Every structure is written in structure tokens, then in C-alpha cells.
Amino acid sequence: MQHLSGIVRARNALEKGDRFPVGALQPIVADSWQRCRDIDLDPRGTPRHSVVAFSDVKRRREANAAMRLLALAEMQLLHSQIAGSNFMIALGDAEGIVLDTISDQHFADSDAGRSIIPGSMWNESERGTNALGLAAMAGKPVAIYGREHYFACHGHLSCMAAPIFNSDGEVLGLLDASCAHEARQEHTHALVRMAAAQIENGLIYQDASKSFVFAFHPRVEYLDTLSAGLISVSLDGAVLSVNRPGKALLQGLPLVSGNHFDSLFEAGFGPAVDGLLKGGVVRIRDRAGSSVFMVCRQIGERRTVLPKRSSPSLPALVRKEDAPDFVSDDPAIKRSLNDLAEAAALCMPVHVTGETGTGKELMARHVHRLSGRKGEFVPVNCGAVPEELFIAEIFGHERGAFTNARAEGSPGLARAADRGTLFLDEVADIPLAAQTSLLRFLDSMEIRAIGGQKAQKVDVQIVSATNRDLEDMVAQRLFRADLYYRLNAFLIRLPPLRSRTDFASVVRHLMEKMAPGTPVTDAAISALAQRKWPGNIRELRTVLQRALARRRAEYIDEGCFDDDTPVVQLSSDCCDDCRSRPLSRAKCQEIRLLYHRTDENISRTARELGLSRTTVYKHVRDTS
Numbered sequence: 001m002q003h004l005s006g007i008v009r010a011r012n013a014l015e016k017g018d019r020f021p022v023g024a025l026q027p028i029v030a031d032s033w034q035r036c037r038d039i040d041l042d043p044r045g046t047p048r049h050s051v052v053a054f055s056d057v058k059r060r061r062e063a064n065a066a067m068r069l070l071a072l073a074e075m076q077l078l079h080s081q082i083a084g085s086n087f088m089i090a091l092g093d094a095e096g097i098v099l100d101t102i103s104d105q106h107f108a109d110s111d112a113g114r115s116i117i118p119g120s121m122w123n124e125s126e127r128g129t130n131a132l133g134l135a136a137m138a139g140k141p142v143a144i145y146g147r148e149h150y151f152a153c154h155g156h157l158s159c160m161a162a163p164i165f166n167s168d169g170e171v172l173g174l175l176d177a178s179c180a181h182e183a184r185q186e187h188t189h190a191l192v193r194m195a196a197a198q199i200e201n202g203l204i205y206q207d208a209s210k211s212f213v214f215a216f217h218p219r220v221e222y223l224d225t226l227s228a229g230l231i232s233v234s235l236d237g238a239v240l241s242v243n244r245p246g247k248a249l250l251q252g253l254p255l256v257s258g259n260h261f262d263s264l265f266e267a268g269f270g271p272a273v274d275g276l277l278k279g280g281v282v283r284i285r286d287r288a289g290s291s292v293f294m295v296c297r298q299i300g301e302r303r304t305v306l307p308k309r310s311s312p313s314l315p316a317l318v319r320k321e322d323a324p325d326f327v328s329d330d331p332a333i334k335r336s337l338n339d340l341a342e343a344a345a346l347c348m349p350v351h352v353t354g355e356t357g358t359g360k361e362l363m364a365r366h367v368h369r370l371s372g373r374k375g376e377f378v379p380v381n382c383g384a385v386p387e388e389l390f391i392a393e394i395f396g397h398e399r400g401a402f403t404n405a406r407a408e409g410s411p412g413l414a415r416a417a418d419r420g421t422l423f424l425d426e427v428a429d430i431p432l433a434a435q436t437s438l439l440r441f442l443d444s445m446e447i448r449a450i451g452g453q454k455a456q457k458v459d460v461q462i463v464s465a466t467n468r469d470l471e472d473m474v475a476q477r478l479f480r481a482d483l484y485y486r487l488n489a490f491l492i493r494l495p496p497l498r499s500r501t502d503f504a505s506v507v508r509h510l511m512e513k514m515a516p517g518t519p520v521t522d523a524a525i526s527a528l529a530q531r532k533w534p535g536n537i538r539e540l541r542t543v544l545q546r547a548l549a550r551r552r553a554e555y556i557d558e559g560c561f562d563d564d565t566p567v568v569q570l571s572s573d574c575c576d577d578c579r580s581r582p583l584s585r586a587k588c589q590e591i592r593l594l595y596h597r598t599d600e601n602i603s604r605t606a607r608e609l610g611l612s613r614t615t616v617y618k619h620v621r622d623t624s
């Protein structure tokens with residue numbers, strides 16, 4: 001509370017041009033505000049949105065390739081730890097220029113998210129007081145909460161950044177987590193610092209391809225944590241690099257690159273290595289007389305003892321469970337799923353519609369899982385069963401019941417699905433003659449095999465699916481109306497991928513299944529979101545598979561895609577009226593993009609953006 005009133009007083013002073021009240025701000029913030037004021041930044045104005053050219057971003061990424069590789073993996077992990085809490089994680093280079101972001105889609109789509117993009121400059125003189133810029137300048141972790149940002153328009157954001165150092169103590173880059181809450185986020189800030197430390201350790205392992213890496217700590221149980229010192233030593237004992245905790249532990253000793261191991265530790269390099277190579281923990285004294293436990297983590301390129309990942313041990317850490325099988329963050333799908341469990345419990349027939357590849361079969365399997373039924377999930381592709389055999393395949397037949405019958409007879413698929421689920425895929429293709437039998441079966445849940453005498457009662461959950469317009473087929477008398485209504489007791493419409501609002505979750509989910517732990521940057525997701533996706537999620541999976549095959553690194557960014565998939569061509573990125581009005585441009589682009597992603601659906605675009613249909617129409621009328 002005290003902090004809040006302090007910040008309110010400080011902001012009043014800032015905006016009136018008065019002196020800042022003593023003690024109302026962290027000194028680092030007060031100093032930053034003063035610098036911003038000295039260069040005449042207007043705290044109530046709009047910060048410059050300076051973005052360097054993409055060629056420059058590429059050059060900077062290449063110059064920082066080793067750090068970027070490790071950082072993207074850490075960002076992915078951080079994202080999975082704090083996903084769903086409206087965060088963006090950004091990697092900046094030493095000058096505070098953003099190289100990559102990974103974020104929750106909601107944040108990426110917000111004004112703040114759109115201003116943190118590859119190439120955007122976050123140094124203090126451009127954006128006022130902010131964590132990324134200050135951490136770069138101060139060379140230490142910084143958190144800036146809400147109204148501590150110099151610009152009032154950043155007052156709803158909190159940003160936490162930590163520098164990433166090389167072993168010479170120079171800042172290589174910055175890791176930042178930003179979220180749209182003013183509240184303090186101590187855990188997240190700790191996670192960001194830990195991720196930065198993890199990257200620094202990763203760099204030591206990477207650099208030490210022809211040397212030993214030893215971990216050491218005065219307490220043996222800390223050897224696998226981020227507090228452990230790491231020291232890389234050449235095969236003849238010259239010290240190459242030491243991580244930050246290692247430097248702190250060996251403070252006062254001659255920690256100069258090239259010095260010999262023996263100048264730091266009493267045991268002597270030869271005997272220490274003999275003990276360490278046996279794979280055990282060795283207790284040795286450093287030259288200041290303190291005793292440390294030491295273990296070998298890496299020998300040359302052969303990782304004989306794998307570096308253990310230090311796991312964060314914060315309380316209440318949000319850990320995501322294994323990725324779910326089914327992504328359904330889109331409100332349209334969520335609404336469909338609302339009462340699905342109840343419908344499945346009541347054994348109501350479920351009908352799933354959607355274009356090819358939208359996940360109809362996956363949804364059918366989900367219904368089966370929800371129903372808790374112990375029997376089998378039995379899929380039937382109605383389009384693939386020859387017309388004359390359809391009834392026999394579904395309801396079974398006795399031995400020799402008809403000319404093409406199997407000699408041993410067949411129990412039929414409906415019976416195989418007893419106490420389980422019968423999935424009638426491509427249900428629009430059921431021959432008209434068979435539709436009557438199916439309807440009878442749905443009414444009675446009784447089956448009588450062809451050539452058989454006795455009817456048998458079964459207990460089957462029916463799920464049907466089609467990508468055709470069944471209502472239209474009913475109107476044309478190609479599909480029985482009564483069967484349609486019977487199948488359609490509970491309807492799920494799966495939206496095409498191009499109009500899904502959870503596109504980013506779908507991409508990350510598919511990637512997690514194909515190559516667990518592979519980071520996908522926001523820029524990669526934006527590039528994919530521009531495409532039309534006629535083959536929907538199935539097509540997306542293929543594109544991602546191809547990107548995995550052709551990628552040159554352990555991550556997927558916007559450079560990993562080929563150009564052979566059609567891109568939604570916006571006739572221009574904003575409408576004629578907005579082109580000359582910089583303030584309306586971003587909103588106009590957002591409207592036009594969503595309009596394309598919703599298949600040019602004005603009502604849906606208006607609903608999702610909370611605008612009137614007229615407003616949407618005004619911005620999109622020249623797009624067709």
C-alpha cells in the first residue's frame with residue numbers, strides 16, 4: 001500500500017515536472033526517470049516505436065547465434081511454466097534490441113505485445129524507463145512494475161529482465177518477461193534470472209568442447225543447482241572460463257583466464273582429475289582454504305557425466321502438465337464443448353462438422369473418452385464402404401448370408417462398438433438405402449445380422465462427422481431428414497484453422513508432439529497465421545514437419561518456412577482512410593487481419609473485437 005501511495009505521489013511529481021518525493025521510488029527508477037526527463041521525453045506522450053530493419057535483426061541474431069540457441073530453449077521452458085498468465089518472453093541483444101519473442105497469444109495480440117517485436121528497440125532513450133533497457137544499462141536484473149514505467153501508457157505493464165553474461169562478465173543479451181498486470185511478480189522475476197543463469201552455464205558447456213567442465217560448491221547437495229560454480233579447464237589444466245556463482249565462490253583467488261587449475265585448488269590438477277574421472281564427487285580445498293565438493297560434468301565433446309539441469313525450486317511454481325491431446329482454447333470450440341460431457345453421459349448422438357483436417361476424428365475420440373465407456377472406439381469411413389456391403393459391415397451377417405459374405409460370417413461394427421463408440425465418419429456418404437436401417441438402429445439400439453434370426457440389444461455411443469453441408473443434402477433429398485435430426489442431437493462445429501483464435505496454441509501443441517521442447521517464436525507464428533490453410537490442422541502439421549526437417553537449429557523461427565503455401569493477400573495492410581492516420585493504422589490492420597482469418601465474416605470479426613458491424617465494414621470494404 002505504501003509502495004502504491006509512493007508511486008502515486010511520484011507520478012504526480014513526474015507529470016507536473018516537480019522534484020520526485022524522496023524515497024517514493026527505487027533509486028534505479030528515480031535515476032532513470034531523471035535521465036528521461038533530461039532528454040525531454042514527455043511521460044504522458046507516446047514513446048517512439050523504433051524498429052531496426054529485418055536485415056539488421058538477422059545480422060544480430062547471427063552474431064548471437066550460440067546465446068540465441070540456448071535462450072530460445074530456456075524461453076520455451078519459461079513459457080511453459082508461466083503459459084496462460086498473459087506473458088511475453090523476449091530475448092534482447094546487449095543493446096536492448098529484441099531478437100525473438102515467445103508469448104501467450106492474448107499478450108502478443110495486445111498493444112504492448114505488438115510493440116515488443118523482433119527489431120524493436122527498448123533502450124531507455126526510446127521507450128523511457130523499462131526493464132529491458134535498464135537491465136542492459138545497469139548490467140543487473142531489473143523489474144519495473146506498472147506505473148514505474150516512465151511513459152503513462154506503459155502503466156498497466158510489468159516487465160522483468162535479467163542480463164545474460166559471458167564468462168568475461170560482459171553483457172551478451174537480455175531476457176525479459178512482460179505481462180499486463182501491475183502487480184509484483186516475484187516468482188516470474190526469479191524464473192527469468194534463473195533462465196539467464198542457465199543460459200550462461202549452457203555457454204560454458206558449449207565453449208568447452210575440448211576441455212573439462214567441473215561443478216563445485218561447498219555443499220554437496222548444491223552441486224546440481226544454479227548456485228554451483230562451473231569451471232572449464234583445458235586438458236592440460238589451464239582455466240578457460242568460470243560462471244558467475246563460481247567467481248563468487250572463488251573470490252579473492254587469481255581467476256584469470258589461462259591461469260592453471262593449481263593456482264585455484266590445492267589438490268593439484270592431476271590427482272583431482274584422476275578422482276573426478278572415476279565419476280565420483282571429490283572434496284578439495286581451494287587456495288583460500290575453503291573446502292568444496294567437485295564433480296566432473298563434461299569431458300571434451302563426450303559428455304561422460306551429463307550436466308544435470310538445475311530445476312527451479314520455488315514454491316508454488318506453475319508447472320504445466322503434459323501437453324493435452326486436444327487444443328480447444330478457441331471460444332467457439334469452448335462453447336461447443338460446454339455441455340459435451342453431459343451429452344456423452346446421456347449417450348446423445350453427437351454430430352461434428354468442419355472442413356477437412358479440422359479435427360473431427362480427434363473430437364470423436366474425445367467424446368468417447370468423455371463418455372467413460374469401457375468398450376472400443378470403432379471408426380467407420382462411410383464413404384469407403386461399398387454400397388452393397390454397408391449394412392452387412394455395420395450390422396454383421398451370418399455365414400454365407402449373401403454372395404460376397406465372409407465364409408465365417410461377421411459380427412458387424414455396431415456390435416464391436418457395444419459399450420463403446422461407433423464413429424460414422426463421412427456420414428453424408430451413407431447410401432440412401434442404408435440410411436433407413438441406421439435410423440431404425442438408432443431408435444431401437446437393436447441389431448439383427450443379415451441372415452440372422454435374433455435381434456441383439458447393444459449400448460453404443462454414436463458420433464458422426466462430415467465436411468459436407470448435410471442440411472443442404474436434406475433439402476435436396478439426398479439425406480433423410482429424420483436421420484439427420486437423430487444424428488444431430490448434439491452438434492459441434494469445428495472452425496477452420498484460419499479463423500481459430502487459438503492458432504498459436506495449436507502450433508505449439510503440434511510442435512510439442514512432434515519435437516518436444518522445440519521453441520517456436522512469435523514471429524514464426526505470425527508468419528504462419530497469414531496463410532489460408534485449406535487443409536487445416538493436418539496441413540499445418542505437414543508444414544511444421546517440413547520446417548523441422550529443414551531447420552538448421554533447434555528452434556523454429558520465421559525463416560524456417562518455405563514459400564509454397566498461399567498467403568492471405570491483404571489488398572493493403574490498412575484501409576485508405578487509415579493510411580494517413582498513424583494512430584488508427586494498427587487497429588485497422590487488426591480488424592482486417594481478423595476479417596481474413598474469420599473467412600471474411602463481418603459479424604464474427606465485430607463480435608470478437610467488440611466493435612459494431614458498421615465499424616468493421618468501414619475498414620474492410622476495399623479488401624475483396
Ligand SMILES: Nc1ncnc2c1ncn2[C@@H]1O[C@H](COP(=O)(O)OP(=O)(O)OP(=O)(O)O)[C@@H](O)[C@H]1O
Binds near residue numbers: 328357360467506538
Ligand atoms: N484441436 C486439435 N489439437 C491438436 N491437433 C489436432 C486438433 N484437431 C486436429 N488435430 C490434428 O490434425 C490432424 C487431422 O485431424 P482429424 O483427422 O481429426 O481431422 P478430420 O476433420 O477428421 O479430417 P477429415 O475430414 O479429412 O477426415 C490429426 O493429426 C489431428 O491429430
